[in-house]
Amino acid sequence: MKKRWISLFVENDVGVLARISGLFSGKSYNLNSLTVGTTEDETVSRMTISLTSDDKTFEQIKKQLNRSVEVIKVIDFTDIPIHLKELMFIKVNHCTERDKQEIFRISQVFDVKVIDYNPTTALIESVQTENRNNELVSMLATAFLNRIEIVRGGSVAIEAISLSER
Secondary structure, eight states, rough: EEEEEEEEEEEEOHHHHHHHHHHHHHHTTTTEEEEEOSSSTTTTEEEEEEEEEOHHHHHHHHHHHHHHHTTEHHHHHHTOOOOOOEEEEEEOOOOOOHHHHHHHHHHTTOOOOEEEESSHHHHHHHHEEEHHHHHHHHHHHHHHTOOOOEEEEOOOOOSSOOOOOO
C-alpha cells in the first residue's frame, strides 16, 4: 500500500463530482482527500485526489477514470516532482494569555499565521504539506489537550517546474 496522488481535468458540469466520487465508492476505494476547482478555462475543472492503494488497484482506478466520459485527462502525480499543499484551520479554545503567547511562538516555528483571536480563542491558518500540518496538529493537540478544533481542506498539487520535494 502506497500513498498516491492523481490530478484530473474534467468537464465543469453539474454532477461530475458526484459521478467521479461515486466511481470510487462503488468500487469500495477510499479517498484520503479530494479537492476540485475551476481552471483558467471555465468549462474545465481540476481535481486533486489523494488515496492509498496497491499498484494493481491504482492501475484499475486510472483505467476507470480514463474511461469516464467527463474526464478529459488523468495525470498520475505519485512518482513525479510536484508542489503539494493543504489548507488547514485550527481553532484553540479556552486560551489564557500564556496560551496565546505559546500559540504565537508555535506559529512562528511552523511558519503559519494567527488570523483571528479574541480574549479566549485563537484561529490559526496553515498552508503546508499534509505531513507538516500533521506535525502542527500533533504539537497543538499535546499543548492544548481537548481544546482544538480542526478543519482541513484536501491537498492541491501541480507539477514542479524544477526538481523539488513534496
